[in-house]
Amino acid sequence: MSTTATRPAEPAGAVPSRSRRAAAGSTIRRSLPAVGILVALAAIWEAVSHWFGVPDYVLPSLDRIWSTGVADWPGTLASATWVTTQEVLLGFLLSVTVAILLAFALHSSRVVRNAVYPLLIGSQAVPVVVIAPVLAIIFGYTITPKLIVVALICFFPIVVNTIDGLGSVDPDLLKVMRTLYGGRWATLRRVEAPAALPSMFSGLRIAATYAPIGAVFGEYAGSQNGLGYVMVQAIPQLETDLVFAAIFILTVEAILLFIAVSVLERIVCPWAREGKR
Amino acid sequence: MVSTSGSPVGKGVPLPTHEHADGAPAPGWSRGGAAGTGLVLDGVARRFGQTVAVSGVHLEVPLHGRLTIVGPSGCGKSTLLGMICGLDEPDEGRITVLDADTAEGRLRRCAWMPQRDLLLPWRDVLGNAALALENQGIRRHAAREQVAHLVERFGLAGFEERLPHQLSGGMRQRVSFLRTLVAGKEVLLLDEPFGALDSITRADLQQWLRSALDAEPRTTVLVTHDVEEALLIGERVAVMSARPGRIVAQFDVDLPQTGSRRELIRHPEFTELRDEILSLLEAVT
Numbered sequence: 001m002s003t004t005a006t007r008p009a010e011p012a013g014a015v016p017s018r019s020r021r022a023a024a025g026s027t028i029r030r031s032l033p034a035v036g037i038l039v040a041l042a043a044i045w046e047a048v049s050h051w052f053g054v055p056d057y058v059l060p061s062l063d064r065i066w067s068t069g070v071a072d073w074p075g076t077l078a079s080a081t082w083v084t085t086q087e088v089l090l091g092f093l094l095s096v097t098v099a100i101l102l103a104f105a106l107h108s109s110r111v112v113r114n115a116v117y118p119l120l121i122g123s124q125a126v127p128v129v130v131i132a133p134v135l136a137i138i139f140g141y142t143i144t145p146k147l148i149v150v151a152l153i154c155f156f157p158i159v160v161n162t163i164d165g166l167g168s169v170d171p172d173l174l175k176v177m178r179t180l181y182g183g184r185w186a187t188l189r190r191v192e193a194p195a196a197l198p199s200m201f202s203g204l205r206i207a208a209t210y211a212p213i214g215a216v217f218g219e220y221a222g223s224q225n226g227l228g229y230v231m232v233q234a235i236p237q238l239e240t241d242l243v244f245a246a247i248f249i250l251t252v253e254a255i256l257l258f259i260a261v262s263v264l265e266r267i268v269c270p271w272a273r274e275g276k277r
Numbered sequence: 278m279v280s281t282s283g284s285p286v287g288k289g290v291p292l293p294t295h296e297h298a299d300g301a302p303a304p305g306w307s308r309g310g311a312a313g314t315g316l317v318l319d320g321v322a323r324r325f326g327q328t329v330a331v332s333g334v335h336l337e338v339p340l341h342g343r344l345t346i347v348g349p350s351g352c353g354k355s356t357l358l359g360m361i362c363g364l365d366e367p368d369e370g371r372i373t374v375l376d377a378d379t380a381e382g383r384l385r386r387c388a389w390m391p392q393r394d395l396l397l398p399w400r401d402v403l404g405n406a407a408l409a410l411e412n413q414g415i416r417r418h419a420a421r422e423q424v425a426h427l428v429e430r431f432g433l434a435g436f437e438e439r440l441p442h443q444l445s446g447g448m449r450q451r452v453s454f455l456r457t458l459v460a461g462k463e464v465l466l467l468d469e470p471f472g473a474l475d476s477i478t479r480a481d482l483q484q485w486l487r488s489a490l491d492a493e494p495r496t497t498v499l500v501t502h503d504v505e506e507a508l509l510i511g512e513r514v515a516v517m518s519a520r521p522g523r524i525v526a527q528f529d530v531d532l533p534q535t536g537s538r539r540e541l542i543r544h545p546e547f548t549e550l551r552d553e554i555l556s557l558l559e560a561v562t
Contacts, residue, residue, distance in 0.1 A: 172391050175364050179389040180409040180460050190408065194399045271398045271440055 060241035069245035076230055076242075081249055083226040087143060087215040088253060091150025095207060098151060099158035100200070106159070107166040108188070124156050128217055136222035146218030146226075153214035154207035161203030165196030198272040201265040208257040212250045313340035314373075315496030316361060316464060321370035322521075323356055329521035330356045334370070336515060336524060341494040345511030346524075347504055347554065349561075353522025354500040358466045361498065362387045374464055388462035392469040394453035396441040402428065402452050403437045409460035424459055431455045432485070447478035454486075458493070467499040471506065483509050484538040504554050508547060509538060516554055518561035525561055528554065 042062055048054055049061035056064060069077060102120070106113045128149055135145035169192050177187045219228025227246040234242040266273065318336040322329070331353040338344045346354050359365040361372055363383030374383045396405045403421045406428070410420035428437055431451045441449055450470065457465065470486075471479045483506055490497060490510075499510050507514045508530055516526045528550055532541055541547055 170393075170395060172393065173395045175359075176389065176391065176395055177408075177412075178364065178384060179362060179387060179462075180456070181412040182408075183412070186412045190411065191397065194397070269399065271442065 057238040057240045060244060065241045065244045065248070068239075068241040069248070072242060072245065077227075077245065077249065080225055080227045080230045080246070081253075083223075084212070084215050084219070084228065084250070085253060087146040087150060087218065087226065088211045088257065090143070091147040091214060091218075092154060092207065092211045092257070094147050095151035095154035095211075096158060096204065099155040099203070099207075100162060102155070103159050103162035103166060103196075103200075104188075106163055107192070108184070120156065120159060123152070126152070128152055128214070129220075132217050132221035135218075141222050141224050145221065146215055146223070149218035149221075150211050150214035153210045153217070157206040157210075158200065158203040161206075162196050162200040165199035166192045168199065169195045194269075197269045198265070201261065201269070204261045204265075205258055208261045209254050211257060212254045216250065314338075315340045315342055315375065316498070317371075317373045318357075318361070319371045319373075321357070321360065321367045321372060323353070323360060323365070323367050331360075331367075332521040332523055334522070334524055338496055338498060338513075340375075341496055343490060343497040343499070343510060343512045344515060345499045345501060345507035345513070346515045346517055347501055347507040347558070348517030348522065349519045349558065350502055352517045352519040354517060355468050357517075357522065358389065358468050358498065358500055361464075362389045362466050364389070386462055387464045387466055388457045388460045389466045390453060390457040390468065390470055392472040394441070394446075394449040394473075396449055396452055396456075398441050401438045401440055402433055402444070405441065405452050406455045406459055408456055424455070427455060427459070430489075445478070446474050447482055450474060450482060451485075454489075458495075463496060465495045465497045467497065469501050470499070471503075472501070479506075480538060486510060487538075504551050504558070505542060507554070508532075508550055509541060514550075514554065516557050516561070526554075526557055 045059075046062055049056075049059050049064075060068075102116070106116060131152070132145065132149050135148055139145045139148075173191060174187060177191055182190070215226065216228035216231070219226040220232055223229045227250055230246050231243050234240075234246075315338040316336075317338075318334050321331060321334040323331045334357060336344065346357065348354050356365070360367050361374065361383065363374075363380040363385075366380050371378055372383065374386045377383050377386055397408070400408070403424055406424040407415075407417070407420035410423055411417060415423070425437065428434055431454070433448060433451060433455070436444060436448065441452070444452065450473075454470065471482050474482065487510060497510075499507070501507050501510075512530055514528045514530060515524050516528075517523065518525045530550065532544060532547060536544075
């Protein structure tokens with residue numbers, strides 16, 4: 001009875017809710033393949049760990065990882081996650097700031113570009129795993145060496161993509177700007193910088209996925225807390241389930257950061273979505 | 278350097294009339310009205326490596342005169358406009374725009390509009406139109422207000438806050454033209470402004486440009502490969518040959534000032550001129 005009673009009210013106000021429902025439906029449909037693969041992988045994982053007699057210290061089962069994660073959350077994982085999250089976010093911000101300043105400097109002066117670009121490329125060959133302990137020696141077990149490691153790992157894709165974006169402006173448009181009283185500063189501010197935003201965001205999205213790795217490298221080199229620290233402690237004791245729990249938290253963090261950057265991109269440059277899909 | 282005798286340009290300041298070097302006002306073309314020299318090209322040549330793009334070009338446009346240059350693709354028309362504009366310097370010869378013959382001086386007096394609209398995709402119609410004012414240091418809000426009253430005349434009323442990708446090709450080109458005009462320059466250089474449009478929109482905008490220039494006369498040079506467009510817009514049509522680009526002939530267009538595009542195109546004098554120019558173009562390419 002109740003279904004027939006509510007039905008007459010539907011047509012009038014149904015349009016927005018129905019379109020919203022359709023949008024939600026399409027989101028679900030789009031994420032279906034990703035969910036499917038995840039479920040399949042989880043099933044294989046469970047099957048291997050349960051039925052093939054793989055010892056827990058080699059490959060703990062997912063349910064065991066989950067229960068360890070839940071059990072250790074209040075004692076160790078929560079505070080470790082908080083520490084690592086701070087390092088990831090602050091390091092990411094630091095790298096974004098440095099990278100964008102560098103990109104502008106490199107864009108505006110050929111001399112600077114020629115002088116600094118080889119250094120930037122060279123910096124990517126520096127083995128961060130080796131440099132991290134040195135930084136820990138210099139700065140102690142503070143947050144500083146972690147931020148530097150995160151920034152070192154993240155800044156390169158941002159710099160390169162931002163420079164490409166700044167240089168992507170149509171040469172005719174630059175000429176038009178000159179005829180419209182546009183000096184260098186006006187052109188940079190009103191044309192080149194906005195034009196660089198979409199490709200800068202591409203760099204940011206790549207960097208977002210690197211940031212958690214950077215934090216863990218930093219913590220491996222010397223720390224008193226954090227997910228990397230938890231792993232360093234857990235591995236010698238063969239607490240593989242705790243290691244995996246920490247890895248999953250890091251994974252989620254990377255995905256969330258990636259999504260946050262994508263959302264920010266949609267807000268900051270809505271025009272750039274035109275022509276994409 | 279900035280020429281010292283510079284006239285006040287920009288910001289819509291009324292322009293003084295410029296007189297010939299010998300003091301005698303040059304005869305304006307068919308429309309009459311303002312007297313003086315808009316721009317002079319004297320033996321202009323430009324080479325790119327071994328290629329001679331433009332050679333021995335002599336042209337003169339009276340103040341508020343409209344010259345159209347017609348020629349085959351790649352004949353150096355755009356190169357010529359770039360040099361007049363001050364974005365490029367000729368290898369030989371001299372270009373004088375109003376009283377300026379340095380590249381920087383010319384750049385201050387010329388507005389240039391290329392074939393593609395090149396609007397900023399992140400700025401709405403008002404924002405794009407106000408670009409030149411903001412570049413001159415006028416605050417964003419004030420600049421938008423200044424251009425707001427022009428929008429209607431350009432057939433863009435109601436679209437002030439649309440982004441370029443929400444506009445049709447013809448509207449985008451009108452925004453681009455508005456942006457060019459708002460710079461308040463005395464000389465307009467239009468490089469195939471309607472080249473990227475479909476033929477219906479194109480005809481529409483040709484008519485519209487004619488009336489816009491009648492309402493607000495500027496010294497105009499329009500470059501095109503469309504003979505009809507050249508005759509519709511220009512008071513004088515210069516025909517250019519392909520590589521090296523030379524001016525092979527100039528025609529004065531003396532058509533009734535009023536009348537729609539369709540009437541003009543059927544006018545016997547129009548068709549005669551068009552055929553003459555077309556056969557000349559065939560001969561030089």
